[in-house]
Amino acid sequence: MENYSFDVVIVGGGPAGLSCGIKLAEKGVNTLLIEKGRFCGSKNLFGGVIYTSSVKEIVPEFPEVNPLPVERAVAEEGYIFFSKRGVVKLLHTKANPKEAFTALRAKFDAWLSEYALKKGLLIVPKTKVIDLKINHSQVTGVIVDRPQSFDNPKPAEIEAKIVILAEGVNRLLAERAGLVQGPFKPEEVVLAVKEVIQLPKEELEKRFGVKENKGLAAELIGEITLGLPGTGFLYTNQNSLSFGIGIFLSTLVDLNLKPYEILERAKAHSYLQELFKGGEILEYGAHLIPEWGIEGLPRLYGKGIMVVGDAAGLVNPLFREGTNLAIYSGLMAAETALEALEKGDFSEKTLKGYEERFRESYIYKDLLLFKNLKVFLLKNKHLFDTYPEMIYEIFTLYFSAQGRYKKEIMKEILGIIRKKRGIWGVLKDIISWGRLFW
Numbered sequence: 001m002e003n004y005s006f007d008v009v010i011v012g013g014g015p016a017g018l019s020c021g022i023k024l025a026e027k028g029v030n031t032l033l034i035e036k037g038r039f040c041g042s043k044n045l046f047g048g049v050i051y052t053s054s055v056k057e058i059v060p061e062f063p064e065v066n067p068l069p070v071e072r073a074v075a076e077e078g079y080i081f082f083s084k085r086g087v088v089k090l091l092h093t094k095a096n097p098k099e100a101f102t103a104l105r106a107k108f109d110a111w112l113s114e115y116a117l118k119k120g121l122l123i124v125p126k127t128k129v130i131d132l133k134i135n136h137s138q139v140t141g142v143i144v145d146r147p148q149s150f151d152n153p154k155p156a157e158i159e160a161k162i163v164i165l166a167e168g169v170n171r172l173l174a175e176r177a178g179l180v181q182g183p184f185k186p187e188e189v190v191l192a193v194k195e196v197i198q199l200p201k202e203e204l205e206k207r208f209g210v211k212e213n214k215g216l217a218a219e220l221i222g223e224i225t226l227g228l229p230g231t232g233f234l235y236t237n238q239n240s241l242s243f244g245i246g247i248f249l250s251t252l253v254d255l256n257l258k259p260y261e262i263l264e265r266a267k268a269h270s271y272l273q274e275l276f277k278g279g280e281i282l283e284y285g286a287h288l289i290p291e292w293g294i295e296g297l298p299r300l301y302g303k304g305i306m307v308v309g310d311a312a313g314l315v316n317p318l319f320r321e322g323t324n325l326a327i328y329s330g331l332m333a334a335e336t337a338l339e340a341l342e343k344g345d346f347s348e349k350t351l352k353g354y355e356e357r358f359r360e361s362y363i364y365k366d367l368l369l370f371k372n373l374k375v376f377l378l379k380n381k382h383l384f385d386t387y388p389e390m391i392y393e394i395f396t397l398y399f400s401a402q403g404r405y406k407k408e409i410m411k412e413i414l415g416i417i418r419k420k421r422g423i424w425g426v427l428k429d430i431i432s433w434g435r436l437f438w
């Protein structure tokens with residue numbers, strides 16, 4: 001690889017990097033996106049659900065595109081509470097299923113990168129950015145794991161007026177740029193493990209009661225994570241299921257638990273055994289989810305550099321937002337880069353515009369609103385063990401009340417609540433849950 005020079009170099013071809021690259025390429029900016037995977041999406045793993053409104057920001061014709069890079073429109077969505085003995089479902093059917101789609105990243109990101117190429121973005125896959133070029137604290141480019149040329153094995157250097165870090169949760173380059181102080185702590189990330197389980201399409205549609213490219217997206221709470229702070233997920237694809245669990249890394253470390261073992265135990269739950277019967281595992285993978293929130297938010301810009309998406313920790317686990325926040329932040333960084341290029345000023349003074357845009361956005365406001373979420377989830381273990389069990393017991397009693405005096409049933413239900421959490425305990429939990437939102 002010869003030495004090159006670009007206006008903007010983007011590190012990482014996930015939704016954050018690609019959306020940023022598409023916007024810049026559309027404006028004719030000389031932009032290079034470097035992706036370490038074989039192709040965009042090849043290394044990426046998520047649940048997952050993609051949100052139409054965010055994709056439309058970069059591909060206005062979505063979802064009226066051919067081929068469709070997503071799996072099924074999310075027609076049914078909600079929570080499934082797992083007790084040891086069974087489940088209680090809280091699912092709602094959506095009036096407009098096309099608001100969100102289940103997706104597999106290898107397909108979705110690859111499609112988005114094809115779209116980006118058509119817009120004129122230069123994408124170099126199979127190349128890892130190993131360092132930043134920094135001159136008097138101004139970032140001036142990147143260094144990659146490719147030789148400079150056939151006869152010069154030294155790593156190639158690529159000049160850039162602006163470098164945009166869309167490197168995902170591991171954020172090593174953001175650290176190198178001094179935008180974050182040290183690596184994240186185990187209590188700041190969730191470790192998710194996921195399997196894609198193949199089933200014949202007709203069988204899948206029969207088992208889940210879905211049809212016509214419509215599907216289910218469910219978050220799983222309770223026994224699925226052995227009652228530990230975390231959740232599971234179950235999404236229907238065309239002819240496969242995306243199933244996984246995510247648990248705070250600190251909990252796994254403290255209890256010396258292996259996530260794959262928890263996943264295996266979860267799959268042995270009678271409810272899932274029925275759904276997965278005969279399924280073949282197509283893929284298995286693990287990935288971290290950044291949940292450091294506002295407290296761990298890095299500095300979003302420096303001299304000649306900005307950081308977007310997961311690398312900045314822009315996820316909202318409560319509302320399953322990640323890809324959309326990656327896209328929005330990529331677009332905000334692109335707008336700022338355009339402004340900087342127009343002014344010919346790549347100093348912090350102009351790149352600060354990215355942080356200003358970010359602070360105006362709902363992403364920042366949400367991070368601020370949920371500033372106590374991580375601590376709340378880690379401290380309130382009742383949410384993951386007591387309540388799912390309690391809900392199941394209450395429903396069991398309620399729906400087997402035939403032939404009995406109902407006042408007795410209500411007394412028994414009250415008895416369950418008293419025994420498991422106590423009336424004051426429940427009230428306290430409702431108040432602290434409410435406080436999260438206000």
Ligand SMILES: Cc1cc2nc3c(=O)[nH]c(=O)nc-3n(C[C@H](O)[C@H](O)[C@H](O)COP(=O)(O)OP(=O)(O)OC[C@H]3O[C@@H](n4cnc5c(N)ncnc54)[C@H](O)[C@@H]3O)c2cc1C
Nearest residue numbers: 012014015016036046047048049129168192309310322323
């Ligand atoms: C289990 C799980 C379930 C999730 N479910 C959902 C969901 O349902 N809906 C949702 O919206 N979000 C979900 N998310 C979150 C979502 O996946 C992320 O928020 C989103 O992918 C972030 O996009 P990104 O572009 O910032 O980072 P990534 O998607 O992680 O992309 C980063 C890219 O950078 C590349 N890269 C990294 N370092 C280098 C380097 N040095 N040189 C070159 N390339 C590099 C990587 O290969 C990768 O392609 C989920 C995440 C997980 C782990």
